[in-house]
Amino acid sequence: MSLLFVNACSRKDSQSERLARMWLEQRGYEGEVKELRLRDENVFPLDASDPNGIDDYAAAVASKDYSHPMFGYAQEFARADEVLIAAPFWNYGILAKLHAYLELVCSQGVTFDIDDNGAYVSLCHIERLTFVTTAGGAEVEALDDHAFGYVRTLATRFWHIPHIDCVAAWGLDGPNADVDVLLTPALG
Numbered sequence: 001m002s003l004l005f006v007n008a009c010s011r012k013d014s015q016s017e018r019l020a021r022m023w024l025e026q027r028g029y030e031g032e033v034k035e036l037r038l039r040d041e042n043v044f045p046l047d048a049s050d051p052n053g054i055d056d057y058a059a060a061v062a063s064k065d066y067s068h069p070m071f072g073y074a075q076e077f078a079r080a081d082e083v084l085i086a087a088p089f090w091n092y093g094i095l096a097k098l099h100a101y102l103e104l105v106c107s108q109g110v111t112f113d114i115d116d117n118g119a120y121v122s123l124c125h126i127e128r129l130t131f132v133t134t135a136g137g138a139e140v141e142a143l144d145d146h147a148f149g150y151v152r153t154l155a156t157r158f159w160h161i162p163h164i165d166c167v168a169a170w171g172l173d174g175p176n177a178d179v180d181v182l183l184t185p186a187l188g
C-alpha cells in the first residue's frame with residue numbers, strides 16, 4: 001500500500017504543508033508514504049516545444065509509447081493507492097505549478113483512457129484523494145469552483161476515485177489570527 005503525498009506548497013514555512021502533516025499524523029496511514037515536493041521539481045507545462053512538446057505528447061499517446069520523461073508523474077500517480085495533495089489557496093484557485101503537474105498527470109493512456117463509446121476509463125486504483133489547503137482570507141465558494149472543485153472534477157471524471165475530501169483552514173492572514181487555533185478545527 002502506498003500514499004503519494006503531492007506537496008505543492010512553495011513557502012518553506014507553509015501552513016498548508018503543516019496542516020497536511022497534521023492530517024497525515026491523524027490519518028495514521030500504515031503503508032508507505034511517498035512525498036513528491038514540487039518546489040524541488042522542474043515541472044514544465046505542455047507547450048509548443050521541448051521539454052514537454054505537445055506534438056511529442058500526442059505522438060506518444062497515439063503510439064502508446066510512454067517512455068518520454070514527461071509521463072513520469074502520471075506513471076507514479078497511477079501506482080498510488082491513495083493521494084494527498086497539499087497546496088495554498090492562491091488567487092482564488094490553485095498555483096500554476098500544481099496545475100502544470102496535474103496537466104502531466106492527466107496523460108491519456110497512463111492515468112485514464114477513452115473507451116470505444118467515448119467514455120473515460122480510469123487506469124488508476126486510487127481509493128481516496130484528500131486535498132489540503134489554507135487561505136489567508138475568509139471562506140469563499142471559489143475554493144469549490146477553482147481549487148478543490150477542479151481537483152475533484154479530475155478525480156471523479158478521469159480517475160473515478162470513490163472517496164474525495166477537502167481539508168481547508170481559512171483566515172490565516174487576518175489581523176490577530178491565531179494559526180494554531182485556525183488549523184485544528186479543519187481536521188474535524
Ligand SMILES: Cc1cc2nc3c(=O)[nH]c(=O)nc-3n(C[C@H](O)[C@H](O)[C@H](O)COP(=O)(O)O)c2cc1C
Pocket residue numbers: 009010011013014015016017087088089090091092093134135136137138172173
Ligand atoms: C500569490 C498569492 C495569492 C494568494 N491569493 C489568495 C486568495 O485568493 N485568497 C485568499 O484567501 N488568500 C490568498 N493568499 C493568501 C494565502 O492563501 C495564505 O497566506 C495561505 O495560508 C498561504 O499558505 P502557505 O502558508 O501554505 O503558503 C494568497 C497568497 C499568495 C502568496
